Amino acid sequence: MSSPAPARPRPVHRAADLLAAYLPGSFYYSSARGVLLADGVHAHVRGASGNRAAAAAEALEAAVLAGVANPVVVGAIGFRPDSGSSLIVPAVVRRAEAPGGDSWTDGDLRPGREETPRPANQNPWTVVPRPAPEVYAESVREAVDLIADGELRKVVLARALDLVGEHSISVRDLLRDLVVRDPAAHAFAVDVSAPGDPAPRTLVGASPELLVSRKGNVVTANPLAGSRRRTGDPARDAQAIAELRVSEKDLNEHALVAAQVAEVLGRYCTGLEVPEKPEVMGTPAMWHLSTRVTGRVGPGGPSSLELAEALHPTPAVCGVPVDLARDTIARLEPEDRGYYAGLVGWTDLAGDGEWVVTIRCAEVSDKTARLFAGAGVVAGSDPAAELAETSAKFGTLLRALGAEGVA
Numbered sequence: 505m506s507s508p509a510p511a512r513p514r515p516v517h518r519a520a521d522l523l524a525a526y527l528p529g530s531f532y533y534s535s536a537r538g539v540l541l542a543d544g545v546h547a548h549v550r551g552a553s554g555n556r557a558a559a560a561a562e563a564l565e566a567a568v569l570a571g572v573a574n575p576v577v578v579g580a581i582g583f584r585p586d587s588g589s590s591l592i593v594p595a596v597v598r599r600a601e602a603p604g605g606d607s608w609t610d611g612d613l614r615p616g617r618e619e620t621p622r623p624a625n626q627n628p629w630t631v632v633p634r635p636a637p638e639v640y641a642e643s644v645r646e647a648v649d650l651i652a653d654g655e656l657r658k659v660v661l662a663r664a665l666d667l668v669g670e671h672s673i674s675v676r677d678l679l680r681d682l683v684v685r686d687p688a689a690h691a692f693a694v695d696v697s698a699p700g701d702p703a704p705r706t707l708v709g710a711s712p713e714l715l716v717s718r719k720g721n722v723v724t725a726n727p728l729a730g731s732r733r734r735t736g737d738p739a740r741d742a743q744a745i746a747e748l749r750v751s752e753k754d755l756n757e758h759a760l761v762a763a764q765v766a767e768v769l770g771r772y773c774t775g776l777e778v779p780e781k782p783e784v785m786g787t788p789a790m791w792h793l794s795t796r797v798t799g800r801v802g803p804g805g806p807s808s809l810e811l812a813e814a815l816h817p818t819p820a821v822c823g824v825p826v827d828l829a830r831d832t833i834a835r836l837e838p839e840d841r842g843y844y845a846g847l848v849g850w851t852d853l854a855g856d857g858e859w860v861v862t863i864r865c866a867e868v869s870d871k872t873a874r875l876f877a878g879a880g881v882v883a884g885s886d887p888a889a890e891l892a893e894t895s896a897k898f899g900t901l902l903r904a905l906g907a908e909g910v911a
């Protein structure tokens with residue numbers, strides 16, 4: 505057996521250089537905390553649902569013994585327990601830490617001097633909604649009836665848009681566009697190609713929702729639920745924010761997520777802090793109710809991936825009670841979610857890492873992009889409003905693809 509490689513100091517990289525260095529097949533992840541760009545595969549991490557943190561820990565230890573310095577596990581896990589996962593120990597990892605420890609200025613992440621982002625993927629698109637919008641609205645109506653009748657309290661129903669272009673989609677340009685438009689988002693690109701795929705498949709997106717991060721002994725989660733479209737018009741946006749703060753329906757929808765996240769983290773953390781009332785956070789496309797939950801874990805405590813597996817799926821993407829919500833989703837949604845509503849991120853040997861909820865994303869393969877967006881259905885949900893909310897959520901990806909307004 506070889507002895508562990510001595511820890512080497514990490515070279516310093518610029519965030520913008522790492523974004524520019526992304527190539528198809530790389531793993532890219534950026535957030536307020538830093539940028540991680542990974543290339544090549546040292547080892548694949550297998551493991552069934554609920555067991556992936558243990559498989560990741562084993563793979564990291566084996567990587568150290570094989571001489572990999574500072575190994576990490578990176579990748580994505582699908583929505584359903586039997587969905588695929590794409591987790592690896594990469595051969596090469598380059599990182600850039602955010603300058604102040606926890607936030608970027610726009611300029612840190614911009615690859616060039618370009619001020620106004622313009623979609624680099626100029627494709628004439630054919631758009632196919634799955635299902636048709638009226639069928640989605642009908643399924644929301646059915647879910648509202650189920651909620652009125654029985655045990656189901658919340659279910660998140662999603663719909664998909666398939667965009668087909670005339671030429672191949674550049675994932676590199678799409679990723680760059682997403683990062684430039686919203687440097688505060690958790691932006692990612694993950695190769696999720698599976699055997700038999702006719703072309704490489706990449707999961708790419710800009711999620712606003714931190715499932716969980718661990719940095720040293722500090723654990724943070726940032727559940728979101730309860731939404732309004734962001735229009736860019738100051739008066740309408742101020743009204744949307746004011747409405748969101750007092751909407752009983754949205755506060756109830758949000759409270760279910762915040763309570764589940766606090767309950768799960770409470771099993772692992774001490775000193776849990778859960779603000780009493782949510783705040784409103786904004787992305788370029790949406791306003792969301794947001795609760796930032798923090799706590800601490802002891803030495804040898806759970807890794808970020810163990811915490812993420814315990815939290816997944818939160819009622820931000822599934823529902824309450826979870827099994828009934830999952831069954832309802834399987835029955836009412838015509839398309840398999842794949843990686844949408846799963847998790848994307850990284851974890852290291854010390855257990856540090858960051859995992860986000862896989863929303864505001866697309867699976868891209870050659871000329872096609874499949875986008876998903878969902879909305880939380882609770883008592884009192886209006887099918888037309890939930891449909892409009894999913895259209896607004898598609899905005900993040902549609903703008904970056906130059907296809908705004910097709911949803």
Ligand SMILES: C=C(O[C@H]1C=CC=C(C(=O)O)[C@@H]1O)C(=O)O
Binds near residue numbers: 880
């Ligand atoms: C399920 C999605 O968003 C979640 C995150 C924020 C707000 C949500 C909502 O208000 O329904 C959703 O729970 C999505 O973007 O596809």
